[in-house]
Amino acid sequence: MRLTKKKHACIRLEKDGRTLVVDPGAFSEEDAAVGADAVLVTHEHPDHFDEGRLRAALEANAEAEIWTLRSVAEKISAAFPGRVHTVGHGDTFTAAGFDVQVHGELHAVIHPDLPRVTNVGYLVDGSVFHPGDALTVPDHPVETLMLPVHAPWNKIAEIIDYVREVKPRRSVDIHDALLTDLARPLYDQHLGNLSGAEHDRLGPGETADL
Numbered sequence: 001m002r003l004t005k006k007k008h009a010c011i012r013l014e015k016d017g018r019t020l021v022v023d024p025g026a027f028s029e030e031d032a033a034v035g036a037d038a039v040l041v042t043h044e045h046p047d048h049f050d051e052g053r054l055r056a057a058l059e060a061n062a063e064a065e066i067w068t069l070r071s072v073a074e075k076i077s078a079a080f081p082g083r084v085h086t087v088g089h090g091d092t093f094t095a096a097g098f099d100v101q102v103h104g105e106l107h108a109v110i111h112p113d114l115p116r117v118t119n120v121g122y123l124v125d126g127s128v129f130h131p132g133d134a135l136t137v138p139d140h141p142v143e144t145l146m147l148p149v150h151a152p153w154n155k156i157a158e159i160i161d162y163v164r165e166v167k168p169r170r171s172v173d174i175h176d177a178l179l180t181d182l183a184r185p186l187y188d189q190h191l192g193n194l195s196g197a198e199h200d201r202l203g204p205g206e207t208a209d210l
Helices: 051-060 070-079 156-166 184-194
Strands: 002-005 011-015 018-022 038-041 065-068 084-086 092-095 098-103 121-124 128-130 144-148 170-174 198-200 207-209
Touching (some): 038 051, 051 070, 065 070, 065 092, 070 084, 156 184, 184 198
Parallel strands (some): 065 084, 128 144, 144 170, 170 198
Antiparallel strands (some): 002 207, 121 128
16 A cells, blocks of 8 residues: 655555545645545545545546545535445445545544534554544554644644554654644654654655555
8 A cells, every 4th residue: 555645634545556535625735636536534624625626536537436424425415426425433334445444423622612523533454544633542453543743632742642542553644734844853753752653754745655
């Protein structure tokens, strides 16, 4: 499996000539989902869900499909009947040849005064876990944890403890569009020294073979 980091929270996974994209939101490249055979969306916030990017993907590939939670599916399913699938915690399915398990139910707390939206994470091929905007711990071993390193709802201590709890072999940064270049070495140092897992950071467009 090949992982390509796109901007912010978006990743592309390729295997056997097919492509799966997760969270092509408004902070990602405009064509982040174009060429995908399947797209997964974790929740409705615009940095993870952008209707224009999803439409571009489905219009570019008449066979492409989307798997997501109800709040997102309701916004786009009418335009693409039969191609948008609603999923929730505990569901399993196959998308573009990838086996996917769904874990989690709620977005992390931003502030107690703000309502929590639904959020699901996706474990792909029993190996790569993308949690969206939550620190969900799947009840399954994780080889590669896509790690939301910087958000209004987290701090570095929580991220370090999250890696320790999941116990992946490696973590790879996502949710990093708001993190400045000045801060990145500090995050790299703390995650590398304290998390207990190999820590990788990929720039947009960079790849890793998993």
